[in-house]
Amino acid sequence: MLMLAEKTRRAFYRAVGDAQIVALGENIEKGQSAALTLARKLRQAGNTPPLAYDQDLSLYEHVRLQVAMDEAAFLEDRQRLFTLMGLWGAQGHARLPHRLPLPQHDISLAGLESRAVSQNLRLEAANKRLAAFAAVVKVSGLAGILPGASIGVNYVRDPDVRGTLGPAISVPLPIFNQGQPAAAMAISEYRAAYRHYQAVAIEVRAQVRERWVALHALAREVIFYQKIMLPLRRRIVDETQASYNGMFDSGFLLVESKIDEIKTARRFVISLERYWRARAKLQNTVGGHLSDQRPPQAPIETSHSTQEKTP
Amino acid sequence: MMNRRTILASGAALAAGAVLPKAASAATPAETPAGAAYSNRRQSEARARALTAKPLAPGLPNRDYMPVVAPNTGTLPFQIVDGVKVFHMVAMEFWNEFAPGLKALVWGYNGMLHPVLEAVEGERVRIYVTNRLPEPTTVHWHGLYVDNGMDGLSGVTQTPIKPGETYKYEFNLVEPGTKMYHSHYDEMTQIALGMTGMFIIHPRTPRYRVDRDFAIMLHEWDIVPGTYRPNPLQMTDFNVFTMNGKSFPSTHPLVARTGQRVRIRLGNLGPMDHHPIHLHNYSFQVVASDGGDYPPSAWQPETTVLVPVGSTRVVEFDATNPGDWAMHCHMTHHTMTQMGHHFGNMIGVKPGNLGEKMRQLLPRYMTMGEDGMGTPMNMPTLPNTAAMEGGKGPYGFINMGGMFTILKVRDGITSYEDVGWYKPLAPPGTVSQLAVPAQMKHDGVNPQNIPPPIPGPSSPATTPM
Ligand SMILES: [Cu+2]
Numbered sequence: 001m002l003m004l005a006e007k008t009r010r011a012f013y014r015a016v017g018d019a020q021i022v023a024l025g026e027n028i029e030k031g032q033s034a035a036l037t038l039a040r041k042l043r044q045a046g047n048t049p050p051l052a053y054d055q056d057l058s059l060y061e062h063v064r065l066q067v068a069m070d071e072a073a074f075l076e077d078r079q080r081l082f083t084l085m086g087l088w089g090a091q092g093h094a095r096l097p098h099r100l101p102l103p104q105h106d107i108s109l110a111g112l113e114s115r116a117v118s119q120n121l122r123l124e125a126a127n128k129r130l131a132a133f134a135a136v137v138k139v140s141g142l143a144g145i146l147p148g149a150s151i152g153v154n155y156v157r158d159p160d161v162r163g164t165l166g167p168a169i170s171v172p173l174p175i176f177n178q179g180q181p182a183a184a185m186a187i188s189e190y191r192a193a194y195r196h197y198q199a200v201a202i203e204v205r206a207q208v209r210e211r212w213v214a215l216h217a218l219a220r221e222v223i224f225y226q227k228i229m230l231p232l233r234r235r236i237v238d239e240t241q242a243s244y245n246g247m248f249d250s251g252f253l254l255v256e257s258k259i260d261e262i263k264t265a266r267r268f269v270i271s272l273e274r275y276w277r278a279r280a281k282l283q284n285t286v287g288g289h290l291s292d293q294r295p296p297q298a299p300i301e302t303s304h305s306t307q308e309k310t311p
Numbered sequence: 312m313m314n315r316r317t318i319l320a321s322g323a324a325l326a327a328g329a330v331l332p333k334a335a336s337a338a339t340p341a342e343t344p345a346g347a348a349y350s351n352r353r354q355s356e357a358r359a360r361a362l363t364a365k366p367l368a369p370g371l372p373n374r375d376y377m378p379v380v381a382p383n384t385g386t387l388p389f390q391i392v393d394g395v396k397v398f399h400m401v402a403m404e405f406w407n408e409f410a411p412g413l414k415a416l417v418w419g420y421n422g423m424l425h426p427v428l429e430a431v432e433g434e435r436v437r438i439y440v441t442n443r444l445p446e447p448t449t450v451h452w453h454g455l456y457v458d459n460g461m462d463g464l465s466g467v468t469q470t471p472i473k474p475g476e477t478y479k480y481e482f483n484l485v486e487p488g489t490k491m492y493h494s495h496y497d498e499m500t501q502i503a504l505g506m507t508g509m510f511i512i513h514p515r516t517p518r519y520r521v522d523r524d525f526a527i528m529l530h531e532w533d534i535v536p537g538t539y540r541p542n543p544l545q546m547t548d549f550n551v552f553t554m555n556g557k558s559f560p561s562t563h564p565l566v567a568r569t570g571q572r573v574r575i576r577l578g579n580l581g582p583m584d585h586h587p588i589h590l591h592n593y594s595f596q597v598v599a600s601d602g603g604d605y606p607p608s609a610w611q612p613e614t615t616v617l618v619p620v621g622s623t624r625v626v627e628f629d630a631t632n633p634g635d636w637a638m639h640c641h642m643t644h645h646t647m648t649q650m651g652h653h654f655g656n657m658i659g660v661k662p663g664n665l666g667e668k669m670r671q672l673l674p675r676y677m678t679m680g681e682d683g684m685g686t687p688m689n690m691p692t693l694p695n696t697a698a699m700e701g702g703k704g705p706y707g708f709i710n711m712g713g714m715f716t717i718l719k720v721r722d723g724i725t726s727y728e729d730v731g732w733y734k735p736l737a738p739p740g741t742v743s744q745l746a747v748p749a750q751m752k753h754d755g756v757n758p759q760n761i762p763p764p765i766p767g768p769s770s771p772a773t774t775p776m
Contacts, residue, residue, distance in 0.1 A: 027672065034668040045659035045681075239693070241675055246692030247684070247699070248536045248651030251669065251676070258672045 004084070006284040010277045011081040016100050017273025018074035024266045025067040031259040032056075032063040038251050056252075100272045102226065103219045103279075107290050109212050112282075116208045119287030123204050126197040133190040204285065211282040218275040225268035233261035358456050361433070361485035367515065369396045370431025376513035378429060379526040379576065380727075382563035382716070383555040386427040387420070389436075395481070396436045398428060400450065402472075402494070402506065403443040409534070409551055410558040410648055410712070413697035416540045417556075418444060418494075418504035424556030425528035428510040432487040438480045440472060444501075447471030450480065451495035452510060453580070453621070454601035457482040465496035472496075487514035488603050489576045489623040491528075499582070503543035505530065505556070507580035509623070518604075521627060522571035527554045529588070529618060529640070529714060531581040536649050537693035546583060548652060551697075552645040552713035559646070559715035560702040565638070566719045566727040567630045573718075574598075575638075577616065578623040586645060586714060589615040590626070591636040599625035615641055630720045635733040640714035648697045648712040657681045685710045705734035 039056035042048040078096070117123060240257040243249040283290055369391045372378045378386060389396045400420045407417045407424055420426055430436055442448050449471055451463035461482045465471040472478045490510040494501035509526050530553045533545030541551075554562050567573050577588055578601075596610040601623040605611075616624045639646050657680035669676035679688060684699075686708070701709035721730050734742075751758070 030668075031672050034665070034672065037665050037668050041660045041663065041665055042655065042657075044661070045657075047656040047659065237673075241673065242691060242693045243536065243651075244654075244676075245688065245690035246536055246649075246651065246696055247654045247679060247688070248649070248693065248696075249653050250655040251678075252655070253653070254673060254676070255669065262672075 006280050008081070008084040009280040009283070011077065011084050012096075013100065013273055013276035013280065015074070015078045015081045016096055016098075017269055017276075018070070018077050019096060020099060020269045021266055022067070022070045022074050024262050024269065025063070025070045027262045028259055028266070029060075029063050029067050031255050031262065032060040035252055035255045035259075036060045038255070100269070100276055102272070103222055103275055106219075107212070107215070107282075109209065112208050112212060112286055112290065113205050115288065115290075116204050116286045117201065120204045120285065121287055123197075123200050124287075126193075126200040130190075130193040130197045133186070133193040137186050137190050207285045208282070211278065211285055215275065215278045215282050218271060218278050221271045222268065222275050225264065225271055229264050230261070230268060233257075233264045237261050358485050361483055362456065362458065364483065366394065366435035366483050367431075367433035369394065369434045370513065370515070372429070375431050375515075376429075376517075377520070377524060379427060379511055379524045380565075381425075381427045381509070381526040381555060382565065383557045383561070384423050384425050384427065384528075386429050389430075392437075394435070396430055396434055398436060398438045399441065400438060401441045401443055402448045402450075404445075407505070407556055408561065409532075409553060409556070410561045410697035411702075413534065413551070413558075413649070413695055414539065415532075415534050415695075418501060418506050419556075420506070420508065424505050424553075425508045425530070427508060427526050428492060429513070430484055430511070431513045432484055432515040435483050436481065439477055440480065441477040442472045442474050444474060446500075447473050447496050448494050448501060448506070449478075449496045450492055452480070452482075452490065452492050454488060454490035454623075455482070455510065455512075456485045463495050484512045486603065487512045488601060489526075489578065489599060489625050490601050491578050491580055491623060493580050500543040502580060503532070503545070503582050504541055505532075507578075509576065509578045511576065520572075521574040523565070523567045523573045523630075524576070525565050525574065526576045527578070527716075528556075529554060529577060529579045529581055529586050530556065531584055531645070534649065536651070536696040539695055549582070549584065550647075550649045552586075552640060552648070554714055554716055558648045558697065558713050559639075559711055560709070562716040564635075564717040564719045564730075566721070566724070566730055568724050569630060569633045569720055569722045571630050572627065573630050574625060574627045576623060576625045577618045579618040579620050581620060583620065584642075584645070585617055585619040586640040587615045587617045587642065588624075588638065588714075589641045590628075590638045590718065592632055592634065593628045593630070593636065595626040595628035597624055598627050599623075630718075633720045633722050633733065633736070636718040636720065637711070638716050638718050639711065646711045646713045646715045647699050650699050654680065658683065705732035 036056050036059075039048065039053045043050070043053045237254075237257045240249060240254050244251065244254040279290070370376055387398055387400065389398050391397070401422075402418065402420055403422065404416055404418050405422045406414050407419075408414045417424060428438075438450070440448075440450050447465065449463045449465045449469060452461070460468050461480050462468040463480065469478075488511075490512060492508050492510045494506035507528060507530065509528055511526060531549040532541040532551040532553065533549050534541050534551050551558060557563075565573075565575070575590075575595075579586055594612045594614055595616070597613055597616050598605055598607075598610050613626070616626055618624045644650060657678070660678070660681040662678040662681060666676060666678050669678075677688075677690065698712070700712040701715070703709070719730050719733070721733075721736070724730060746756075
């Protein structure tokens with residue numbers, strides 16, 4: 001059930017991201033179409049050779065193909081989401097938000113590992129098994145010779161324990177005891193359950209760390225696009241516009257700078273989508289919320305800037 | 312057959328032969344008569360003697376010569392010490408305003424671009440050169456007859472002047488002329504950044520006098536829009552063209568009174584281009600170069616004089632016709648300032664829905680250039696850029712820039728200060744204006760009568776796309 005929730009969450013982010021990518025692609029197509037109009041008019045005026053027009057035509061057709069591919073991916077991903085949600089067609093369409101939210105706060109690794117240990121379902125199951133065997137050992141009166149066993153369950157649940165889970169339990173085996181086979185069986189099962197629990201815990205912690213690192217890298221990538229690349233691209237558009245105004249550079253260069261800005265926004269959305277999908281994976285490993293704070297729902301600006309300063 | 316010219320030449324040969332030392336004539340019996348026939352040997356020998364002769368007394372402005380007018384720049388000051396004229400040139404970096412809106416860091420002398428050194432034939436000059444540049448420099452005296460060690464060629468005739476050092480040059484000015492000076496260390500950089508100027512040596516006894524005497528150094532620069540320093544690596548695509556360091560409309564006009572004899576000395580030590588300088592209305596005579604005065608029989612009437620790199624040309628004319636007369640380089644791109652060559656040829660483009668499509672993504676986009684480029688755009692552009700073309704004129708916008716100035720000839724003026732535009736002085740009926748339909752009809756001119764169009768090739772507009 002949790003796996004399904006994770007899959008749905010990931011499909012949701014993919015579908016929302018796809019929609020944004022399609023919208024940005026349509027803007028790139030608009031830009032390439034404007035460049036093609038300029039190329040056509042130059043050729044009609046007799047100022048450029050056919051080659052120049054055909055080069056712009058090829059850029060335009062390439063963008064159209066890209067947009068068509070983006071649209072197909074979006075439709076496919078949205079369908080997958082609806083299937084996962086048990087919904088069909090237009091019913092679910094309206095529910096998709098327009099934009100993916102931005103990552104807002106850092107998630108601490110230390111907090112996550114302890115949450116995972118207390119919330120992870122596989123670990124929970126392994127823990128239950130271990131508790132059951134511990135109870136058998138207790139009932140069979142072997143607790144006296146298994147001092148470590150009585151505290152085992154509580155001990156491994158300690159969220160602050162790092163690395164190997166405490167000292168390996170060495171059970172002192174009585175040499176002259178009567179009920180040796182039964183006792184040996186109980187002890188051996190208890191040990192197996194304990195090792196299993198230990199292995200799952202190590203695996204869960206390793207997975208938390210691995211997924212956290214991946215998420216952290218993606219968050220940095222998203223912030224890099226948001227804080228550095230997008231403002232830089234907008235500035236380049238402004239500078240190219242100023243250069244065009246002085247007739248220092250062509251209309252082609254100007255529209256190309258705008259297309260580059262939108263392409264950067266497209267890469268930003270791709271990073272953001274990957275971030276949210278990675279977050280869903282991590283959430284699955286942790287087995288619940290990643291922090292006390294709810295993820296933000298406010299929409300964010302990813303399209304090209306339409307707010308222009310009036311000269 | 313012997314014509315008048317060859318008779319005169321052989322006469323000169325005989326005269327030259329007469330002063331030759333006996334040994335020399337004996338050594339080259341076969342060459343001497345023919346070589347001497349076309350040489351100016353006596354002049355050459357006089358020059359050589361003058362190099363080491365006792366110098367004449369220093370000439371003074373307005374007593375021994377009429378100082379030149381160098382619009383937009385200045386003449387370097389001097390002092391006379393023990394009968395020698397002493398100058399101090401400081402090679403340095405400073406800001407120059409090329410035209411409104413465009414300033415850049417240039418290299419020159421004493422905070423000026425192309426300042427004039429002015430002196431008189433026969434006197435002795437001592438010129439101190441202090442180097443305040445980040446790299447060594449030297450000064451070469453272009454066209455001057457000097458001792459080899461005074462020639463200023465780094466590595467060949469002297470060690471370079473290191474930053475912070477002051478060198479001394481000293482020589483007799485053996486012959487008059489419109490000469491020049493320029494850096495001769497890392498020329499490519501230092502000349503590109505502005506280190507050139509005119510060295511005018513007035514004759515001790517002029518053959519005749521003129522009323523106005525102007526000195527203009529031509530130069531070209533590569534200043535990328537939005538930058539603050541000329542690029543010395545440029546070899547072909549220069550975009551700023553100046554007269555004494557200014558582009559129109561920053562060039563000061565040349566002012567003369569009607570009837571005056573006007574001399575204009577033009578020098579070119581720009582990096583790469585020769586400039587055909589054209590004066591409107593007047594036919595002038597080309598009377599001299601940095602090589603010296605042309606004999607009057609060799610004066611040539613022209614309306615345009617090509618001033619090659621590394622040369623001066625001196626032109627003279629009588630300013631008989633009042634008015635505002637343009638003088639400019641006739642290379643059309645040399646009368647533009649910071650023209651971008653990557654804009655694309657928009658002439659004849661029918662914009663249609665182009666602006667609308669562009670503005671979907673670029674709200675400030677305007678189509679430009681489809682009807683020509685004669686109208687200023689006045690749109691916010693890059694910092695530190697000059698308008699491509701001129702400025703306000705009496706009849707509207709003047710779409711000339713760069714290497715362009717105006718000769719202003721006025722009746723009866725007593726001052727050469729700002730004389731304004733000629734427009735209010737133009738006699739009625741002497742200004743071109745809108746034609747009157749009645750007169751056109753009378754003259755049989757019908758504006759609807761245009762020649763039938765010549766069919767073009769299968770035009771791109773009709774080619775399916
Ligand atoms: Cu020119």
